[in-house]
Amino acid sequence: xxxxxxxxxxxxxxxxxxxxxxxxxxxxxxxxxxxxxxxxxxxxxxxxxxxxxxxxxxxxxxxxxxxxxxxxxxxxxxxxxxxxxxxxxxxxxxxxxxxxxxxxxxxxxxxxxxxxxxxxxxxxxxxxxxxxxxxxxxxxxxxxxxxxxxxxxxxxxxxxxxxxxxxxxxxxxxxxxxxxxxxxxxxxxxxxxxxxxxxxxxxxxxxxxxxxxxxxxxxxxxxxxxxxxxxxxxxxxxxxxxxxxxxxxxxxxxxxxxxxxxxxxxxxxxxxxxxxxxxxxxxxxxxxxxxxxxxxxxxxxxxxxxxxxxxxxxx
Numbered sequence: 001x002x003x004x005x006x007x008x009x010x011x012x013x014x015x016x017x018x019x020x021x022x023x024x025x026x027x028x029x030x031x032x033x034x035x036x037x038x039x040x041x042x043x044x045x046x047x048x049x050x051x052x053x054x055x056x057x058x059x060x061x062x063x064x065x066x067x068x069x070x071x072x073x074x075x076x077x078x079x080x081x082x083x084x085x086x087x088x089x090x091x092x093x094x095x096x097x098x099x100x101x102x103x104x105x106x107x108x109x110x111x112x113x114x115x116x117x118x119x120x121x122x123x124x125x126x127x128x129x130x131x132x133x134x135x136x137x138x139x140x141x142x143x144x145x146x147x148x149x150x151x152x153x154x155x156x157x158x159x160x161x162x163x164x165x166x167x168x169x170x171x172x173x174x175x176x177x178x179x180x181x182x183x184x185x186x187x188x189x190x191x192x193x194x195x196x197x198x199x200x201x202x203x204x205x206x207x208x209x210x211x212x213x214x215x216x217x218x219x220x221x222x223x224x225x226x227x228x229x230x231x232x233x234x235x236x237x238x239x240x241x242x243x244x245x246x247x248x249x250x251x252x253x254x255x256x257x258x259x260x261x262x263x264x265x266x267x268x269x270x271x272x273x274x275x276x277x278x279x280x281x282x283x284x285x286x287x288x289x290x291x292x293x294x295x296x297x298x299x300x301x302x303x304x305x306x307x308x309x310x311x312x313x314x315x
Contacts, residue, residue: 002117002120002121003027003028003029004028004029004050004051004116004120005028005029005031005047005048005049005050005051006023006028006029006030006031006049006050006051006052006053006116007030007031007032007033007034007043007044007047007049007051007052007053008020008023008030008032008033008034008053009033009034009035009036009037009040009052009053009054009055009058009064009067010033010034010035010053010055010082011035011036011055011057011058011059012055013035015055015082015105016033016035019053019082019112020033022109022112022113023112023116026112026113026116028116031047031049032047035058035059036058036059036060037054037058037060037062037063037064037066037067037068038060038061038062038067040054040067040068040070040071041067041070041071041073041074041075044071044075044077045074045075049077050077050078050120050123051077051078051079051080051100051116051119051120051123052068052071052077052078052079052080053079053080053082054067054068054079054080054081054082055081055082055083056081056082056083056090056094057083057084064081064082065081065090065093065094065097068081068094068097068099069096069097072097072098076098078099078100078119078120078122078123079097079099079100080099080100080101080102080103080115080116080119081094081099081101081102081103082103082105083102083103083104083105084104084105085104086104100119100122100123101115101119103115144156145157145160147220147221147223149199149202149203149221150202150203150206150221151206152206152210152219152220152221152227153218153219153220153221154220154221154222155220155222155223157220158218158220158228158230159282159283159286161218161230162176162178162230162275162282162285162286163282165230165232165275166275166276166280166281166282169275169276170276173235174232174233174234174235175232175233175234175235175238175274175275175276175277176230176231176232176233176274176275177229177230177231177233177238177241177242177245177272177273177274177275178228178229178230178272178273178274178275178285178286178288178289179228179229179230179231179242179245179246179249179270179271179272179289180222180226180228180270180271180272180273180286180289180290180292180293181226181227181228181229181249181253181268181269181270181293182225182226182268182269182270182293182297183205183225183226183253183266183267183268184266184267184268184269184297184301184302185266185267185301186198186201186224186225186266187225189201189264189266193259193260193262193264197259197260200257200259201257201259201264201266202221202225204257205227205252205253205257205266206219206221206227208252208253208255209227209229209249209252209253212248212252213229213231213245213248213249214231216231216232217229217230217231217232217245218230218231228286228289229245229249231245233274238274239274239306242272242274242306246270246272246304249268249270250267250268250270250302253266253267253268254266254267254302267301267302268301268302269293269296269297269299269301269302269303269304270293270296270303270304270305271288271289271290271291271292271293271294271295271296271304271305271307272289272292272304272305272306272307273285273286273288273289273292273306273307274306274307278307288307289307291307292305292306292307292308293305
């Protein structure tokens with residue numbers, strides 16, 4: 001037998017007492033009995049309730065249907081309406097509040113027990129289905145917005161975050177940097193140790209970059225051996241702040257990674273584009289940062305370049 005915590009809203013003392021006794025005899029716990037629904041929503045939100053019995057005609061400023069309509073703004077708790085007469089208008093209004101059932105008085109005890117049992121089972125199944133749907137939606141969202149190997153944000157999520165930051169730079173006079181990172185000579189690791197080792201290196205770097213940079217910074221993977229860091233900056237000393245971040249990135253990537261008892265070390269090339277200095281849209285900013293990274297790649301390891309219009313002309 002499924003036991004439930006139940007709240008009764010019934011203005012007839014005799015009916016309320018009978019319903020109370022019948023539910024308790026069936027093994028349920030009646031938390032409280034009310035004769036009006038004026039404060040029903042606040043009360044339900046404070047108490048842990050599994051099921052509501054609500055008489056349609058109540059004392060106070062609102063009837064049972066109005067009370068449940070207010071409750072529906074904050075709770076999807078199952079409700080069984082009680083009524084001494086069958087009224088089409090009441091039924092039409094009651095349907096709008098999505099009740100679990102509608103029970104006419106006087107009821108039979110066996111009917112009550114069956115109705116409570118089935119309502120609780122149905123509500124539990126509905127909650128399980130909602131949870132499964134939420135998990136499926138979360139999984140789909142994760143797949144659509146995160147890299148499958150490193151679980152970092154992918155290009156889609158990064159573009160979304162950039163798009164949300166751009167209006168803030170206009171309103172708050174802030175800047176942000178797009179730092180495009182390409183690992184130097186990463187192909188040698190794949191060729192020498194295999195792609196599974198390369199994957200381990202990428203996952204380790206993803207964790208180190210996420211842990212080593214500020215919590216507010218976004219570290220994304222673009223695929224292959226390319227990462228992008230999105231970092232908000234203060235208007236003053238923006239370039240100095242970027243250089244400090246670049247140094248952190250370089251130090252993180254330079255730390256040896258032990259794979260199969262072998263210490264592997266890497267360098268990187270970084271290209272930087274600033275918003276709003278270099279562009280005011282996500283695609284252009286990323287393209288400019290990529291252009292700057294390509295220029296840095298032509299220099300010795302652990303190089304970086306800020307974007308300039310001359311770089312685009314050279315490219």
